[in-house]
Every structure is written in C-alpha cells, then in structure tokens.
Amino acid sequence: MTAPLLSLKNFAKSFDENQVFSGVNLDVQPGDRISILGASGSGKSTLLRCINLLETPDTGTLEIGGEIIGNPQRTGKARYRERDLRTLRQRVGMVFQQFNLFPHMTVAGNVAEGLVTVRGVAPAKARERALAELQRVGLADKADAYPSRLSGGQKQRVAIARTLAMDPEILLFDEPTSALDPALVGEVLGVIEQLAREGRTMLLVTHEIGFAYHVSTRILFLAERGIYESGTPDEILKNPKKPITQQFLAEHQRFQF
C-alpha cells in the first residue's frame, strides 16, 4: 500500500490545563470521506484545525503524501516555519463555520484572491477560474456582488468555491452548516455531496448525522480526549459498540419522527 495522503501520528493538544485530546493517530487515503462526530467540547474542531495547523498541536507529527511537515523536536512538539505552513495549506483546504469571506472583495474577487496573491496567476486568468468554480457551486450570477448581499447558504458556497480554486488535495469542513438557517442547510450539503461524488478526499466536522451517514466512508467519534470509536457509517451510526457513542446517538434520535 502506498503512503497515506495524510497521516497524523500521536497528535495531542491542550489549552492551558485542559487536555483536548492526546494520542490521536489517523491515516487518510485518497478518496476517503471522514466525518468527525462528537459532543461539543470533544475537540472535533480543534482536531480539524490542527490538521492545517491553524492550531499548533502540542505533540505529534503530520505527514502529507509521506512527507513530514515541519521539524519534529526532541520534546515531541514540532516546529513549523511559515514556509511549512504554506506548503501544507496549498494541499489542504479549509471551509469554516462562519464562512469568513473577505467583505471588501466581490464574490469573484474572494475566489480569485488566493490564485492571484499566493499562486501569482494573472488576474484575468484567475477570474476565469473563479467563475468556473462559482459555476460549480451554482453562483456564477453573483460573481460581482459583495458578500454582504448574499444569504448564509450562498456565502458558504462561495467559501467552498474559494477553497476549491486552490486545488487542494484534501478538504476540511469545520461545521459548514452550523451557522445556517435550517432552510439553507440543504444547498450547502448538496454542494458537499457533489464533491463527495467526484471522489474528493475530505474530513468533515458536522452535527448533520444523516448527511454524515450518506456521504462518509468512515466515521470518527470523539470522546474521552481522543478517537473513542471509529468505523464505517453502518458500524458507528447503526450499531455503535461503546456506551458514549450509543448515548450520543440516542440523544440525537430522541426527537425524530
């Protein structure tokens, strides 16, 4: 078997005295679609943010395509230079809960920004690419609008287009629908589902358990400061073996009809 696309070894992270997780190991193969579930405070988002180093893990090594990112120190904590971060982030894209669009740029400007500033693509070419990505998320007609004119669902689709424009090999979604009105959740999940069908590699932190069941190849359930249980969607969501997972799912199904 070839080296995994992404590999975390012995990841740990704490904030002050509070250990969020430790001893996390994870291999991601091309085409994997991994949903990360867990109660709030279980470290789902922190784990995702550690993968593209928006948070620096306390210990652990991060490999991408078999290549170690940063300089692991003897203390176990790796040192990352700005260059390491940029190498990593060119290959790992991230979509945020709060969209974080750049409000002073048009929709097309948002999507083209990384191409122009980071890749040095000519503005006309970048715009062409931006329009293609907007087409993909169904927002080509909004190219020249400012983000403040868009609905939450549209903003998130622009944010996805902005990430896709950079051709990342791995997509990270950090609760992409948690800030949305229920009526707008569907359009965003639709876009993510389409990306899943294209065979994109992705990690998704979500509370949409039904969606996770349908698109994921694997589910990680976080509890007790680490990966508590993992397996296929059927294993974890239909037949969870461990008590906290069972309790979490029961809680989620309480008000279903």
Place this chain on the structure above:
Amino acid sequence: MYEWNFAPVFSESGLLLAGFRNTLILTATALSGGLVAGLLLALARLSPKRWLSMPAGIVIEVFRTTPPLVQLFWFYFGLPIILAVEMTPFLAAALTFTIQSGAFFAEIFRAGIVSIERGQWEAASAIGMSHNQCMRRIILPQAVKRMFPSMMERSIELMKTTTLVATVSYADLLFQANEVAQKTFRPLEVFTVVALMYFFFISFVSFLAARMERRFARSGEFSL
C-alpha cells in the same frame, strides 16, 4: 461701538493666501509622512518581535504624551545643538508633525488592525497567504475603512496644530495673519478672516470625507 472694517485686510489678501499655501504644504507633508510613519510604527508595535515592538511603543508614547510645542522647540532649537545639523523652520516643523501625527495614527492603525475578526486571518492563511500578504490584502483594506473617521478627525486636528509653527517663524497662515494684523492695526478682522478660512476649508474636506464614507458603505462592511 466697534466699527468693523475688513477692507485693509482684503487689500493684504496676498499675504494671507501665501500663508494659507504654506499651511497646506506643511499639513500635507506631515499628513503623508505621518500616515507612513504611523503604519510602520503600528506594524512594529504589533510585531511579536520585542526589539521592534518596544522601541515603537516608546516613540508612540513619548510623542502622544508631550506637548507639540515642546516637541517643535526640541527639533528646532535642540536638534541642531546635539547633531550639529542645519534646521530650517519648515524642516523642524515637518519632522515634528510627521512623527507626532505618526504616533497618533499608529494608535488608530493598531486599533483598526486588531478590530478585524480572527476568522479573516484564518481564512487568508487557509488559502496559503503569508502573514504579510494577509496584512496587505485582507486586514489593512478592511481596517482602513474602519479607521477612516478617526483618521479624518486626527488630520483636522493636525492642520490646526500646525499653527504652532508660527512660533519658529515659519510663514504659515497664522504667522502671516500676525504680520497683517500689525500692518493694518485690524487684528480682530484679520483673525476672523483666518478663522473663516480654516472653517471653510475643513468643512469642505469633511464634506468630501462624508461622501467617501458613504461610498465605502456601499461595498458592505463599513459602519460608524
């Protein structure tokens, strides 16, 4: 009853206009220099490197907390003694007001920069932008919009503070007004006219600024 007579003042309007021109030159110099100095000081003060942030902090505090007149005397009379440099009134005034307004602008820049949500930094880094690219492309353009009203306020303040240069014999509007007052024996009229000149000029600039603010507002994200 005092009899107002503006005629002698208007016959010397050439002197006043020359002074007004000098005031504008000094203000524009100090303003453009001050904006650059202010941005550099703010970036230095926000730097994680202590050898940058500490000196910047000291310069900012010293110039914010000492009277501008003292600073001006210091540059005009003090600096030539210490460094044996030749000082003209304009040079001393330009230096003083550049650094002094730079110190105030630095605090405005800093407040604007830290007011931008962390999510903007994160989104920019997540598409691979470096710290500097992020600052230049994402943070500063938004921060400048938010800072604009305070910047305007500070610039108006600067223009009025430059009247202090009359004390080192730079022929600004107020210096010229003094000359005209002594020549015509009409100080009340002279200084009334001078006040009106400041009033109309600053009101006009404020009006333009308000229009610009409205234009910013259209591209979202700008509010007072």
